[in-house]
Amino acid sequence: MTVLQADVLVVGAGPAGATAALNLAGRHRVLLVDRLAAPLARIGESLPPAAARLLQDMGLLDAFLRQGHAPYHGNRAWWNGAWAEHHFLSDPDGHGWHLARGTFDLWLRDEARQRGAALLASARVADIAPDDGGWRVRLETRHGTCDAAARIVIDATGRSARLARKAGAQRRHSDRLISIWQYGHERTPSARGFAHIEACEYGWWYSAPLPGQRRVLALHTDADLLGNTSLRDAGWLEAAARRLPATRELLEQQGYGADTPALATPAHTAALDAAAGPGWFAAGDAALSFDPLSSQGIFNALYTGLAAAEAADRTLQGDTTACQQYNAELAAIGAAYGRHLAYCYGQETRWPSAPFWSRRRPLAAR
Numbered sequence: 413m414t415v416l417q418a419d420v421l422v423v424g425a426g427p428a429g430a431t432a433a434l435n436l437a438g439r440h441r442v443l444l445v446d447r448l449a450a451p452l453a454r455i456g457e458s459l460p461p462a463a464a465r466l467l468q469d470m471g472l473l474d475a476f477l478r479q480g481h482a483p484y485h486g487n488r489a490w491w492n493g494a495w496a497e498h499h500f501l502s503d504p505d506g507h508g509w510h511l512a513r514g515t516f517d518l519w520l521r522d523e524a525r526q527r528g529a530a531l532l533a534s535a536r537v538a539d540i541a542p543d544d545g546g547w548r549v550r551l552e553t554r555h556g557t558c559d560a561a562a563r564i565v566i567d568a569t570g571r572s573a574r575l576a577r578k579a580g581a582q583r584r585h586s587d588r589l590i591s592i593w594q595y596g597h598e599r600t601p602s603a604r605g606f607a608h609i610e611a612c613e614y615g616w617w618y619s620a621p622l623p624g625q626r627r628v629l630a631l632h633t634d635a636d637l638l639g640n641t642s643l644r645d646a647g648w649l650e651a652a653a654r655r656l657p658a659t660r661e662l663l664e665q666q667g668y669g670a671d672t673p674a675l676a677t678p679a680h681t682a683a684l685d686a687a688a689g690p691g692w693f694a695a696g697d698a699a700l701s702f703d704p705l706s707s708q709g710i711f712n713a714l715y716t717g718l719a720a721a722e723a724a725d726r727t728l729q730g731d732t733t734a735c736q737q738y739n740a741e742l743a744a745i746g747a748a749y750g751r752h753l754a755y756c757y758g759q760e761t762r763w764p765s766a767p768f769w770s771r772r773r774p775l776a777a778r
């Protein structure tokens with residue numbers, strides 16, 4: 413059997429994996445593998461302003477700006493019975509972006525390839541085992557099974573954290589949040605470029621304008637709080653959104669009409685007990701998955717993809733401290749995120765005994 417040889421094998425070509433690969437390519441032999449032929453259309457489109465600095469540092473900003481993503485000027489939230497607005501006008505980095513997500517993910521994947529990473533798409537990792545100081549990985553492709561050998565692996569498989577768990581790391585979930593979402597069109601183009609959020613007794617709603625007069629609408633609630641029949645009714649999500657005072661007003665103003673089926677996707681907070689070990693690093697959602705209320709998931713994927721690339725490079729050069737430092741950095745990011753999230757949920761106090769909100773109250777306040 414042919415064995416593909418690489419210094420670094422990156423599994424998962426989402427934002428984290430593609431970023432890790434493009435930052436290592438040219439310096440090392442990089443193999444980037446993804447089970448999908450091309451990224452899927454998916455929710456997760458609000459990119460905060462600070463991402464511009466990261467993209468600039470990686471030499472990607474000019475190409476990114478040519479892609480026509482919609483400007484994201486801030487958030488408007490109906491939270492605790494009042495409007496809270498956060499404008500990026502005062503942000504030194506300027507505005508953020510509402511991404512055409514498929515275009516963005518595909519472009520990053522392509523950048524990795526152009527910088528010299530070998531891309532193997534439609535290939536799934538079936539097994540991984542330590543081998544000769546590195547790793548041997550079994551890949552299932554459209555043309556059959558093949559093996560890859562690498563000195564370092566980067567797990568960028570998203571929420572499944574497939575490789576890190578195989579390497580012995582444990583993934584800890586903090587809640588059971590899910591998102592039910594769908595796309596639609598809007599008759600009136602969104603002039604303000606704001607993300608909209610509205611809290612309700614069983615969770616919170618989100619909507620954002622997308623390029624091309626499109627809009628995403630989503631409900632975030634705990635999996636056990638969603639009625640069994642909800643998803644079987646095609647019009648349920650939009651009808652429920654139109655019963656909420658602030659979201660109804662937004663959808664009416666924009667002339668929104670849903671035109672895709674509603675899909676459910678996991679959106680819980682989770683983290684690995686270790687984000688790296690001997691010869692492996694986890695980046696993006698694989699290491700730390702964020703509640704979408706934070707709007708930090710893609711930024712975190714870019715940041716940790718870059719950090720994992722740097723740690724892998726140092727390890728290949730014989731630095732034995734890179735793994736430990738990476739773990740410490742990710743633990744600090746996780747702790748800061750946890751404090752910020754608890755603060756945001758703690759600001760909504762209208763339904764203290766509702767399961768969704770009481771589960772999110774700090775232990776000391778219960």
Ligand SMILES: Cc1cc2nc3c(=O)[nH]c(=O)nc-3n(C[C@H](O)[C@H](O)[C@H](O)COP(=O)(O)OP(=O)(O)OC[C@H]3O[C@@H](n4cnc5c(N)ncnc54)[C@H](O)[C@@H]3O)c2cc1C
Nearest residue numbers: 424426427428447456457458537570591696697704709710
């Ligand atoms: C409801 C919801 C809303 C969100 N909204 C936002 C938002 O507004 N802003 C924001 O910044 N973030 C948001 N996010 C989070 C954001 O989408 C993720 O944080 C981001 O996609 C993480 O990137 P990643 O590369 O780590 O993982 P992913 O994007 O999940 O990529 C993982 C890749 O690994 C591949 N893969 C998985 N297993 C294997 C395998 N065994 N073999 C080969 N390939 C494999 C997959 O095909 C995929 O391409 C949201 C998330 C959810 C759930």
